Amino acid sequence: MNLYMFQMLVIFVGMATLEVVTPGKGGGKRSRTRGVKWWNLAHTQHFMSDSLLNPETPLFINPSLQPLTRKQRRLVTRNPGTSIAIAKAARMAVDECQRQFSTRRWNCPVYDASHGSSIFGKVVRKGIRECAFIYAIMSAALAHSIARSCAEGSIYTCTCGRHSRRLANSVQPRDWEWGGCSDNAEFGRKFSHDFIDVAEKGRDLKCLMNLHNSEAGRTQVSSEMSKECKCHGMSGSCTVKTCWMKLPMFGRVGKVVKDRFDGASQVEQGNGAINRSKNRFNLIPINTNHKPPEPKDLVYFERSPTFCTKDPSIGHTGTHGRPCNASSIGVEGCDLLCCGRGYRSELYTARERCNCIFHWCCKVTCDTCTKTKVRHICL
Template identity: 40%
Template sequence: MLFYLFTGGDNRRVYLGTRSVRSGWIWRRIAGWGVHLAARTHSPIRVRQSPARCDRAAPRASMRLCEGLYFLILWVQLSHPLHLVSASRLPFSPPTDCRAETLNQISHRAVGSPLVMDHRSICRKTRRLIGKQAEICRKEPEIVHEVIKGAKLGTGECQFQFKERRWNCSTADKFFGRILNQDIRETAFVYAVTSAGVTFAVTQSCSMGELLQCGCDYQMKGESPDGSWEWGGCGDDIDFGYTKSREFMDAQTRHRSDIRTLLTLHNNEAGRLAVKNFMRTECKCHGLSGSCAVKTCWKKMPIFREVGVRLKERFNGAFQVMGSNNGKYLIPVGDTIKAPTAEDLVYTNESPNFCKRNRKTGSQGTKGRACNATSMGIGGCDLLCCGRGYKERQVVVEENCKCRFHWCCVVKCSKCTAVKTVHECL
């Protein structure tokens, strides 16, 4: 590739030479030279480029060669008070054939599971995707949108279930990432509830008609054994949601063989089964004047709050495991402990106590957390404050009061102030 950088005034010309560009630092150097010379001469910058062709062996380098300098010149024009040439008058533009070929190869990236680390990072250009994950990002962006919704749903449920514990599933700062780098039971719950959230969100969108790839589940047909009702209505297509969750959540780790991979895959599956194995039957009557002449039933997913409660129970009874000699299986720690089932959560390391702030373990501590002074449970001040004690203060809050129903159909309330006592850990 041959570039000439011309500056007006004294007609100085800088010859940049011919060489193979393999990294971004050369482009930064080119931009620096161009801005420096233009600033000294206050003259237009014009760029000429020799014809370029796509390099199939090095798509990343070809993309930079085709487009790098073009966009750098545009950036210089927008951000520096120089009299630069208009973008439309630049003597070259990025070859479209290079753009099409290289974008297909390098534009679909993502960070690994769990998605709760950053919902916006799904399919971002930060890490190469593999297998079904890349295919979903490229061909089914609407599925990715539901994956994001499911990840947020899982995060919210995690924070609800752990709101009274020392570790409250806070995703602030970098502490959450420290938690996920440890094979503890809190990490197991995060993976499980996130996977369950993705399964739930995708399946729900199918039933709502928001996805073209799926719809209602009509596989259940016929009547009940006693003939009192028959299958009908719009059942939730749990198999589709389960499959998409499995393809996306497990893609980054499925072909590895370390113990952390085994833990991740097991806990992801436990989350999906917490939705799939607890489908409920919902029915509706049809007939004149409210009679139940015909009764149709269909399969619906459980309420997600029930899924969170079920996974929290699995968290309390999680199994500590270790890897087998060949590294392909998980076995429980202790000879008298039964092997975990597919619905159980598993971990390898004991959790820290989360009493004090510790960046290494991801603990934010409990200082300043609100506690219940009259409770003897996990949310009580004695346990939550780790024996450090607590302080009491009065706060003024505004609440809805004197609410009345007005026909039809509005509830109107007044605003009242109240003084409440709040207890906080020292």
């Protein structure tokens, strides 16, 4: 038996012994969150782990991958190089969630998940729209990260993506040709589907909601691909122009998913059959005047709490102590963010760069100035 076969054997033995499955009736709370523990890879201690960033570290002794389920670890084993992309996706999704909701009452807080819980807390157990966004952004981030990693050559089982069939079959004359390396959105979407949806085994409304929102996130990533080109020729001329398909910066995807969050549909489960293979989850809007949710729409079935005060049922601490904008009437304004409780103002000293001078070539020097500013804090 050679070294490679020995390592593969130990990997599968490790996968069989690392995971402890707790039996539950109808998918209990503990089993419900088992498949999303990979989100915990977003934590700094996991993301910056030397063993995770070292592709030579065998997966069966890699402590950073223990949040994965047995099937998820098996998928990673079959696709060497994906472990780093998964950790990057988790960090990227958490950062984008907190950026999009930084001025909202629910500002996408994360918690210590050392005891095996979700880093997003108990919110993920609810059928509210905030949970819908979490599932969509995490799924989108994984599809995006895997697609980019394929194009970069860091995953051994995928390469550059296929060119756009719509553009390739176009009969219109064009002054460019295919070249470069497209992001492999097709592989990214499939990997995200196989990695995330495997944990959703139920047929209840919460399970269908999670599946729909995860697919909505992946669909959004694929639909945001665009053509990018580069000119070739002497002295900057464009004698030959090659083009490839590229995904946008993830912030663009996050903004669109956030728009879907604002327009999410409250749904209930219909009476018809469920065809999971075609992502037809038979979810119908509660408001009969609304159209059925489309593939990119986010769905929920429970109304969100106000997030104004501490709520142990979802693990939220409320908006007490949050900074607010006293001059704004928007969601970041003190009236809305502080939920009518009022706010206090305080002075603080800030150090800023000032009097910056550009020196040819190419240096910028600045002074450090001290200013007194006012900030407002929710009561």
